[in-house]
Amino acid sequence: MASSxxxxxxxxxxxxxxxxxxxxxxxxxxxxxxxxxxxSDADLLIALYRAMVLLRLFDKKxxxxxxxxxxxxxxxxxxxxxxxxxxxxxxxEEDVLLPSYRDNGALLWRGVKLEEILLFxxxxxxxxxxxxxxxxxxxxxxVGSQAPHAAGVAYALKLRKEPRVAVCLFGDGATxxxxxxxxMNFAGVHKLPVVFVAANNQWAISVPLRLxxxxxxxxxKAIAAGFTGEQVDGSDVxxxxxxxxxxxxxxRDGEGPRFIEAATYRLGDHTTSDDASRYRxxxxxxxxxxEEPIARLRAHLVGRKMWSKADEERLATECHDRxxxxxxxxxxxxxxxxxxxxxHLYADLPGVYAGQRRELAGERDG
Amino acid sequence: xxxxxxxxxxxxxxxxAMEDDPDVVVLGEDVGVxxxxxxxxxxxxxxxxxxxxxxxxxxxxxxxxxxxxxxAQGLKPVGEIQFMGFMYPCLDQLVNHASRIRNRTQGRxxxxxxxxxxxxxxxxxxxxxxxxxxxxxAHIPGLRVVIPSSPExxxxxxxxxxxxxxxxxxxxxxxxxxxxxxxxxDNGEALPLDRAFVLRQxxxxxxxxxxxVLREITAAADLLSAEGIGAEIIDLATLKPYDEGxxxxxxxxTGRCVIVHEAARTGGFGAEIAALIAERGLSSLLAPVTRVxxxxxxxxxxxxxxxxxxxxxxxxxxxxxxxxxx
Numbered sequence: 001m002a003s004s005x006x007x008x009x010x011x012x013x014x015x016x017x018x019x020x021x022x023x024x025x026x027x028x029x030x031x032x033x034x035x036x037x038x039x040s041d042a043d044l045l046i047a048l049y050r051a052m053v054l055l056r057l058f059d060k061k062x063x064x065x066x067x068x069x070x071x072x073x074x075x076x077x078x079x080x081x082x083x084x085x086x087x088x089x090x091x092x093e094e095d096v097l098l099p100s101y102r103d104n105g106a107l108l109w110r111g112v113k114l115e116e117i118l119l120f121x122x123x124x125x126x127x128x129x130x131x132x133x134x135x136x137x138x139x140x141x142x143v144g145s146q147a148p149h150a151a152g153v154a155y156a157l158k159l160r161k162e163p164r165v166a167v168c169l170f171g172d173g174a175t176x177x178x179x180x181x182x183x184m185n186f187a188g189v190h191k192l193p194v195v196f197v198a199a200n201n202q203w204a205i206s207v208p209l210r211l212x213x214x215x216x217x218x219x220x221k222a223i224a225a226g227f228t229g230e231q232v233d234g235s236d237v238x239x240x241x242x243x244x245x246x247x248x249x250x251x252r253d254g255e256g257p258r259f260i261e262a263a264t265y266r267l268g269d270h271t272t273s274d275d276a277s278r279y280r281x282x283x284x285x286x287x288x289x290x291e292e293p294i295a296r297l298r299a300h301l302v303g304r305k306m307w308s309k310a311d312e313e314r315l316a317t318e319c320h321d322r323x324x325x326x327x328x329x330x331x332x333x334x335x336x337x338x339x340x341x342x343x344h345l346y347a348d349l350p351g352v353y354a355g356q357r358r359e360l361a362g363e364r365d366g
Numbered sequence: 367x368x369x370x371x372x373x374x375x376x377x378x379x380x381x382x383a384m385e386d387d388p389d390v391v392v393l394g395e396d397v398g399v400x401x402x403x404x405x406x407x408x409x410x411x412x413x414x415x416x417x418x419x420x421x422x423x424x425x426x427x428x429x430x431x432x433x434x435x436x437x438a439q440g441l442k443p444v445g446e447i448q449f450m451g452f453m454y455p456c457l458d459q460l461v462n463h464a465s466r467i468r469n470r471t472q473g474r475x476x477x478x479x480x481x482x483x484x485x486x487x488x489x490x491x492x493x494x495x496x497x498x499x500x501x502x503x504a505h506i507p508g509l510r511v512v513i514p515s516s517p518e519x520x521x522x523x524x525x526x527x528x529x530x531x532x533x534x535x536x537x538x539x540x541x542x543x544x545x546x547x548x549x550x551x552d553n554g555e556a557l558p559l560d561r562a563f564v565l566r567q568x569x570x571x572x573x574x575x576x577x578x579v580l581r582e583i584t585a586a587a588d589l590l591s592a593e594g595i596g597a598e599i600i601d602l603a604t605l606k607p608y609d610e611g612x613x614x615x616x617x618x619x620t621g622r623c624v625i626v627h628e629a630a631r632t633g634g635f636g637a638e639i640a641a642l643i644a645e646r647g648l649s650s651l652l653a654p655v656t657r658v659x660x661x662x663x664x665x666x667x668x669x670x671x672x673x674x675x676x677x678x679x680x681x682x683x684x685x686x687x688x689x690x691x692x
Contacts, residue, residue: 152435182428
């Protein structure tokens with residue numbers, strides 16, 4: 001071993017790679033790195049803040065609904081709200097979102113209604129026929145399996161010379177799957193207009209990142225696929241939005257794919273079916289509360305006199321009312337007729353299945 | 367009309383589909399410059415360009431996954447998997463996405479894609495090149511599974527598959543790629559999916575199969591005919607969803623049935639047909655429905671594969687027994 005190591009060190013270097021990290025706001029809200037141009041756009045900063053606050057409150061309500069038997073399993077974004085909100089805020093409507101199951105923030109930013117998200121997690125496919133852009137993909141539950149779709153979408157966009165970008169979100173666990181690497185590899189070969197975003201919240205259910213990969217960063221996974229990856233402070237929505245803006249613009253301009261590792265932390269359980277106290281300490285979680293994205297941006301806005309206590313109270317009331325009204329609409333949604341489970345199986349239901357549909361309809365009527 | 371082989375018929379259909387519709391793209395390993403390992407895509411890249419006929423990286427999951435993404439954007443991708451034994455990484459995409467994105471989004475996104483792959487044994491190929499696992503695919507709701515058994519049906523059914531608004535797995539009988547020849551008119555006319563083809567009328571027994579075994583079935587029917595047994599031959603052609611009416615209609619006439627498939631017996635698609643006949647054709651039956659299939663073994667490599675596959679003799683013997691049953 002010793003001799004082979006010596007030989008390797010004597011060989012000439014043929015390539016060097018580096019990974020950069022982007023950070024704009026420090027955990028206390030002070031400025032940690034160069035602010036992007038929109039850093040002086042108070043309306044935009046406040047819009048980002050409002051979206052994250054709404055998401056956190058909505059998540060809380062969704063968990064309450066789940067605990068009382070009125071919603072199925074649900075995944076909260078607690079601690080990582082800046083990722084989905086920051087990314088979606090940099091997209092154009094005509095861009096295509098391919099989200100994982102924890103990207104409610106992106107869907108909401110793109111116009112999906114709260115009650116539609118509840119409907120989906122309440123076990124009704126109609127929630128995916130949503131008010132967001134009709135070309136956006138629905139939540140993807142099999143981890144990372146949406147990444148090849150993003151490559152396919154981007155290929156179609158490039159083939160048609162449309163100035164649109166596919167944006168694919170997944171978690172740190174997904175970067176261990178071949179799906180993600182195969183998609184990135186293909187996107188690199190064809191310089192496709194796609195941005196891959198890994199929300200690295202340090203945990204894939206109970207498995208910590210160190211058991212997921214020996215890579216120093218996830219961002220460097222892009223290097224093997226032949227394009228740029230950067231690590232971003234994923235609890236800093238300003239940095240997230242800035243990184244997304246750059247990456248999406250580059251992809252739109254024909255410069256090919258980018259990879260963004262959003263380094264953040266999952267403060268909540270994996271889903272409502274999980275109990276994170278089984279595998280991580282309270283102290284560990286507490287330490288990360290100091291970095292969370294909402295308090296960070298609030299401190300920044302307050303420090304720059306862009307936000308007041310009165311604004312905060314108004315926002316809390318507004319979000320509360322919005323969520324409550326959405327929950328009411330969700331709970332009042334008329335149920336689907338059982339036989340409608342056949343209605344979107346094929347463009348036209350093959351005759352051989354019509355009998356099964358009638359059987360189901362008959363059983364209910366009888 | 368020109369006489370072409372089955373693989374040439376596939377090539378004609380792909381060329382026609384691409385000519386007719388700029389949204390059709392062909393992708394897979396070696397499909398471009400090389401024209402595919404079986405030459406099914408020969409000349410297409412020259413005609414339609416490398417953007418529409420693309421050599422993908424060597425990654426089957428990717429091929430099926432990018433087809434889903436392309437299809438959701440309105441393209442009509444036709445992916446090629448070199449051999450059926452290499453298509454299992456695609457199952458995740460077929461089961462979780464291609465077959466259900468229409469349902470998951472209540473019709474908002476759709477998946478008009480075709481995944482083509484050679485099917486079956488009999489060409490003395492290396493390990494993992496001789497699979498016939500169509501029953502796994504036919505179990506997936508939302509998918510169509512099609513297997514032609516002649517150049518004419520390969521052409522017409524592949525055109526139908528490409529034009530279909532839902533995902534289709536198109537299995538091409540490897541053994542017939544060059545062995546099957548027939549006249550094909552390249553007129554752009556598709557054959558209907560979801561319909562079986564009655565290849566020969568007969569009143570004594572129904573022989574049902576799909577893909578390459580139609581050759582053995584036909585030879586068996588000839589021998590039976592010399593014995594005075596009239597065999598009706600059904601090429602099921604589309605396994606998912608399959609034409610129950612043609613099967614039941616034939617059983618009502620003959621009262622006897624032998625189902626032939628190359629795939630292993632247990633859980634094979636023959637079991638599905640036998641169950642249908644038991645449920646809805648029992649009163650017509652004059653003899654038990656029997657199956658002549660591959661054995662419940664791993665498909666053997668080249669030296670033993672001929673013993674595994676349904677032979678003319680096994681089919682004739684099963685048909686005779688059914689006709690002698692009382």
